[in-house]
Amino acid sequence: METKKIMVCDDDQGILDVLEMLLETEGFGVYTEINSTNLVDQIVSKSPDLLLLDLWMPLLSGDQVLKTIRNTDPIKNLPVIVLSASVDGSDISKDAGADSFVAKPFDMDDLVQKIRSLLSN
Amino acid sequence: MNNDLAIYLQALNSTNCGVIITDNTQRDNPIIYCNKAFETITGYTTDEIIGHNCRFLQAQDRSQAEREKLRESINNGENCKVEIRNYKKNGNLFWNELFISPVKNEKGEITHFIGIQNDISDKKNAEHQLREEKHSVERKITERTKELSDKETFLSSIIQTVRESLLVLDSDYKVLSANNHFLSSFKVTLEDTLGKVLFELGNHQWDIAPLKELLTKILPTNNPVVDYEVEHHFPYIGKKVMLLNAYRIEFEGEYKDRILIAIEDITEKKELDRRKDDFLSVASHELKTPLTTIKGLVQLLQRMAPNGPTEKFISLLDKASLYVDRLNILISELLDTSKIQSGNIELHREPFDIDFLVKDTIENLSMANSAYTISLSGETKAVVNGDELQISQVINNLISNAIKYSPESDKVDIDINVVGNFVKITVTDFGMGINTEDKMKIFDRFFRANTIQKKFPGLGIGLYVSKEIINNHNGTLWVESEVGEGSTFSFTLPIMKKENHGN
Numbered sequence: 001m002e003t004k005k006i007m008v009c010d011d012d013q014g015i016l017d018v019l020e021m022l023l024e025t026e027g028f029g030v031y032t033e034i035n036s037t038n039l040v041d042q043i044v045s046k047s048p049d050l051l052l053l054d055l056w057m058p059l060l061s062g063d064q065v066l067k068t069i070r071n072t073d074p075i076k077n078l079p080v081i082v083l084s085a086s087v088d089g090s091d092i093s094k095d096a097g098a099d100s101f102v103a104k105p106f107d108m109d110d111l112v113q114k115i116r117s118l119l120s121n
Numbered sequence: 122m123n124n125d126l127a128i129y130l131q132a133l134n135s136t137n138c139g140v141i142i143t144d145n146t147q148r149d150n151p152i153i154y155c156n157k158a159f160e161t162i163t164g165y166t167t168d169e170i171i172g173h174n175c176r177f178l179q180a181q182d183r184s185q186a187e188r189e190k191l192r193e194s195i196n197n198g199e200n201c202k203v204e205i206r207n208y209k210k211n212g213n214l215f216w217n218e219l220f221i222s223p224v225k226n227e228k229g230e231i232t233h234f235i236g237i238q239n240d241i242s243d244k245k246n247a248e249h250q251l252r253e254e255k256h257s258v259e260r261k262i263t264e265r266t267k268e269l270s271d272k273e274t275f276l277s278s279i280i281q282t283v284r285e286s287l288l289v290l291d292s293d294y295k296v297l298s299a300n301n302h303f304l305s306s307f308k309v310t311l312e313d314t315l316g317k318v319l320f321e322l323g324n325h326q327w328d329i330a331p332l333k334e335l336l337t338k339i340l341p342t343n344n345p346v347v348d349y350e351v352e353h354h355f356p357y358i359g360k361k362v363m364l365l366n367a368y369r370i371e372f373e374g375e376y377k378d379r380i381l382i383a384i385e386d387i388t389e390k391k392e393l394d395r396r397k398d399d400f401l402s403v404a405s406h407e408l409k410t411p412l413t414t415i416k417g418l419v420q421l422l423q424r425m426a427p428n429g430p431t432e433k434f435i436s437l438l439d440k441a442s443l444y445v446d447r448l449n450i451l452i453s454e455l456l457d458t459s460k461i462q463s464g465n466i467e468l469h470r471e472p473f474d475i476d477f478l479v480k481d482t483i484e485n486l487s488m489a490n491s492a493y494t495i496s497l498s499g500e501t502k503a504v505v506n507g508d509e510l511q512i513s514q515v516i517n518n519l520i521s522n523a524i525k526y527s528p529e530s531d532k533v534d535i536d537i538n539v540v541g542n543f544v545k546i547t548v549t550d551f552g553m554g555i556n557t558e559d560k561m562k563i564f565d566r567f568f569r570a571n572t573i574q575k576k577f578p579g580l581g582i583g584l585y586v587s588k589e590i591i592n593n594h595n596g597t598l599w600v601e602s603e604v605g606e607g608s609t610f611s612f613t614l615p616i617m618k619k620e621n622h623g624n
């Protein structure tokens with residue numbers, strides 16, 4: 001079976017590291033991006049199967065990036081899970097067009113289950 | 122002729138007026154006759170006074186102005202009428218209305234004086250009393266007037282001193298008075314305000330729909346109105362958030378139907394609350410970010426544990442994970458409390474299946490607390506319109522408390538049911554229970570019962586937040602408990618509709 005590739009975008013290096021380790025042990029290919037302004041280009045060039053996206057990031061917030069993604073033709077249907085520690089994260093991500101939302105700090109089993117379920121659709 | 126005299130004398134004795142006759146031709150004008158009435162009035166007998174001058178009636182009271190008048194009239198041989206203080210034989214004072222009239226002979230010489238006396242003490246006393254009463258009434262009126270004006274000054278200085286705007290309107294919403302705070306807060310002058318209809322003040326700046334609604338629609342049927350919030354953008358002073366109390370005077374009289382309005386300017390408080398909430402939102406986000414990494418690392422360690430890890434190893438990681446979760450909950454609770462206090466917690470109402478939510482919450486908690494049996498009884502088949510996440514937080518909180526405070530027990534019972542138009546959810550534990558005194562306070566913010574203070578960690582905001590959430594959903598949350606017998610927490614939520622499982 002082809003290895004599924006996941007793009008992770010978060011402005012916190014610690015979270016990127018943890019997610020990278022987790023997803024690799026789960027057998028996914030992982031790309032990480034700490035700078036949200038590069039994200040759309042990265043997605044277009046790397047064409048991952050799913051995006052894990054933080055909300056509160058400097059320069060360009062997650063919901064802004066997500067709206068751009070939803071309006072960019074080749075990647076508009078990319079499955080996106082928003083990860084955020086923000087209280088109103090759930091509402092913001094829903095409005096911006098996320099497929100799913102996971103609150104930080106997250107439970108790994110819960111996150112992996114959501115990823116697999118989105119990828120299998 | 123003798124016969125006639127006898128009749129005249131009898132006539133004189135029949136009158137109630139005292140009559141005396143003095144002989145002016147003799148030295149010192151002695152009394153030569155007095156009638157019966159004179160004896161009755163003065164208490165003297167004829168024999169005792171015949172030959173005396175009349176002045177003995179004045180006893181020691183010699184300084185009356187009327188005496189001068191009498192003397193003058195006698196000297197000039199004129200009629201004279203005086204009211205003079207006289208004294209009876211027993212020394213009692215009586216007021217004597219004395220009329221004297223000279224009797225002249227053919228040559229015009231005064232031979233006699235006739236004195237007619239009336240005891241007018243009663244009349245005098247009545248007059249005196251009347252005068253006294255009049256004085257006293259006048260004095261009282263003066264006192265009352267001063268008291269009233271003092272009170273008015275006092276009241277108006279209170280009204281002018283309070284740090285809140287106060288307005289008095291008549292029944293047509295015209296401003297009858299406005300205090301200094303109102304004038305300075307809203308930058309208006311007294312001249313531009315008094316007598317004007319409130320809604321027309323400042324070129325209709327006060328034509329505020331919610332304010333009109335309050336005065337014309339709400340107040341007439343809901344008097345008084347308390348804590349009515351009005352937000353308005355004034356062209357010159359900018360946005361104001363005002364908290365109003367309005368009271369229409371209902372007692373009969375001059376002030377009936379006047380309207381009192383107290384206005385608290387909470388613009389700054391609102392702004393501060395918002396900034397505090399914003400700050401805590403950022404703080405909670407920033408605290409949770411490294412916590413996410415820590416939790417992730419702990420979970421990775423749990424996953425990557427070497428083959429056949431010792432029980433010790435597993436339990437250490439489990440503990441680390443537990444404390445990370447606890448810290449996460451504390452951070453969330455702090456933010457919730459802050460938002461609830463400032464009234465900024467938003468309800469995202471959507472219809473949801475309450476039975477499913479309760480089951481789901483119980484399942485999650487059962488996994489995390491395998492030592493406890495959390496059993497569920499009853500069902501509602503009801504749909505509730507509310508914030509599912511918040512209600513789940515309440516159920517979670519109540520069950521977590523039930524477990525936390527019953528360390529000696531191993532079960533928690535949940536019951537869900539329909540009561541009237543409400544669902545009722547009951548969480549029963551078999552733990553230590555709550556004493557009566559603490560029962561009153563457990564829903565207070567930051568309250569922690571002394572008995573649990575040291576044994577169990579916590580900020581004391583879980584129940585406070587839960588109660589606020591249930592209140593915001595128009596339900597109630599309460600507790601029944603006996604020390605040593607466990608506790609039962611119940612809450613109700615209005616039902617939106619019943620699910621139709623038939624289809």
